[in-house]
Amino acid sequence: MAQTTVLAAGDTAANSTDITIASGSNVTISLFCSVDLPLSTSLDIYLKTPGATIMQVGDLNRSTPTVSIYSPGVYYVSRPANSNPGVNVGVSLDS
Numbered sequence: 701m702a703q704t705t706v707l708a709a710g711d712t713a714a715n716s717t718d719i720t721i722a723s724g725s726n727v728t729i730s731l732f733c734s735v736d737l738p739l740s741t742s743l744d745i746y747l748k749t750p751g752a753t754i755m756q757v758g759d760l761n762r763s764t765p766t767v768s769i770y771s772p773g774v775y776y777v778s779r780p781a782n783s784n785p786g787v788n789v790g791v792s793l794d795s
Contacts, residue, residue: 702795709733711782716750716791718748719775727776728794730766737762738784743791744773748774 709732721727729745731737732790745758746766758767760777769775779793 704793704795705790705795707777707779707791709788709789710779711785712779713781714779716777716779719769719777719793721769721772721775723772723774725795726768726770728766728768729775730761730794731760731789732792733787733789735787737789738766738787740783741787741789743780743789744778745769746776746778747771748776770775 706719707714719727719729731743739762742759742761744756745760747755747757749755760767779789782789
């Protein structure tokens with residue numbers, strides 16, 4: 701599996717690049733941070749759909765820092781502004 705960064709570490713609101721999963725493939729999405737993740741850390745995973753509807757399908761947090769996705773589609777991870785300034789959180793992708 702190849703690992704790439706889809707959202708650079710930071711503490712400001714930002715979205716990852718698109719994560720495209722082809723039929724029959726799977727990816728693992730993981731948080732990374734240079735310090736212990738605060739309990740309040742939570743990044744949402746969204747599935748883009750045809751049209752304007754975007755569906756939240758999961759989240760990454762201290763309890764669940766890694767999620768594997770097996771369903772084809774185009775996804776992205778959204779990081780809200782961090783309530784703990786200076787704690788830089790990013791997202792990596794193994795595919």
